[in-house]
Amino acid sequence: MTTPSPSTNPINWQAAKDIFHAYASWLISISWMLFWGLSIVLLTALGILQLPQLAFLIILTSIVIKATFKQQIQAEQKATAATYLAEAEQLKRQLVEARMATMQAQVEPHFLFNTLASIDHLIETDPPRASLMQKSLIALLRATLPSMREHTPNTVRYLGQELSVIRPYLDIQKMRMEDRLQIQWDIPEGLNSAEMPNMMVLSLVENAFKHGLEPKAEGGTLVLRAEVSHGKLLVTVKDSGVGYFPADATAPSETSQGGFGLKNIRDRLSLIYGEQASLSIRALEPYEGSGTLAVLSLPYKLAPIETTAGL
Numbered sequence: 001m002t003t004p005s006p007s008t009n010p011i012n013w014q015a016a017k018d019i020f021h022a023y024a025s026w027l028i029s030i031s032w033m034l035f036w037g038l039s040i041v042l043l044t045a046l047g048i049l050q051l052p053q054l055a056f057l058i059i060l061t062s063i064v065i066k067a068t069f070k071q072q073i074q075a076e077q078k079a080t081a082a083t084y085l086a087e088a089e090q091l092k093r094q095l096v097e098a099r100m101a102t103m104q105a106q107v108e109p110h111f112l113f114n115t116l117a118s119i120d121h122l123i124e125t126d127p128p129r130a131s132l133m134q135k136s137l138i139a140l141l142r143a144t145l146p147s148m149r150e151h152t153p154n155t156v157r158y159l160g161q162e163l164s165v166i167r168p169y170l171d172i173q174k175m176r177m178e179d180r181l182q183i184q185w186d187i188p189e190g191l192n193s194a195e196m197p198n199m200m201v202l203s204l205v206e207n208a209f210k211h212g213l214e215p216k217a218e219g220g221t222l223v224l225r226a227e228v229s230h231g232k233l234l235v236t237v238k239d240s241g242v243g244y245f246p247a248d249a250t251a252p253s254e255t256s257q258g259g260f261g262l263k264n265i266r267d268r269l270s271l272i273y274g275e276q277a278s279l280s281i282r283a284l285e286p287y288e289g290s291g292t293l294a295v296l297s298l299p300y301k302l303a304p305i306e307t308t309a310g311l
Helices: 008-029 032-048 052-068 070-125 127-148 159-180 200-213 246-250 257-276
Strands: 156-158 181-186 195-197 220-229 232-239 278-283 292-299
Touching: 008 052, 032 052, 070 127, 070 159, 127 159, 156 159, 159 181, 159 195, 159 200, 159 220, 195 200, 195 232, 195 257, 195 292, 200 220, 200 232, 200 257, 200 292, 257 278, 257 292
Parallel strands: 181 220
Antiparallel strands: 156 195, 220 232, 232 292, 278 292
């Protein structure tokens, strides 16, 4: 006599469990009216075959399964859905992290190269200005490097830290563009302690230069403003450049540094604040003049005291 293989029973048992689970899921998915209709058909069919007891056993067992396993299967379905959503959210976070790292890898060296080239030129033509630009670059790098190491998309710092990066950046741009650039700074000191995801405002300022001010021969004005309205922190970046049209963001600029940065900001806002935050960007109306208006809106919260102690 041959002995069954030890691996046969587990396989058959698993198959039986799958069949039972499929049958239970089917029972739960149908209405009680349909169930009773099918039960009558089963009683009639097995009665003709003189198996009424089998019919009653199947019906009673099905009633128990339908009444007992409904909550269990619904809980399993909810758990499966929750797992799927968690995995999707994790993949989205990883994608935003990759975008953030790629954006930093592209934007920072480009700006650094241009600044170093300007310093090299000024060393021969205007050494005092070269020294000032070099000091601004050092201040920018000192403030920026910690943020460049933070590839987590939900990193929240505070507005004062963002401004410590933007100030030397604007100083450098002012020295490069000279009289072609005017800067209006309207940010109350009391908002320095407001929470602000890192690198967002700088990205908007960079977009204003790349797509608006630098391409314009006569330059223009950059307005940077922050205010609190109805519990929201509103940060406005406005330029009087050639204009940047969001409708064009899906064509090739969406994959360029400008569009890429804006999409990255929107994705990060969604991850951190959900529907409570937004980024709007539009070309100025004719009566407003030429240029672009970008408004960053997010819940107004104060950063922890220990993180703002150096302000």
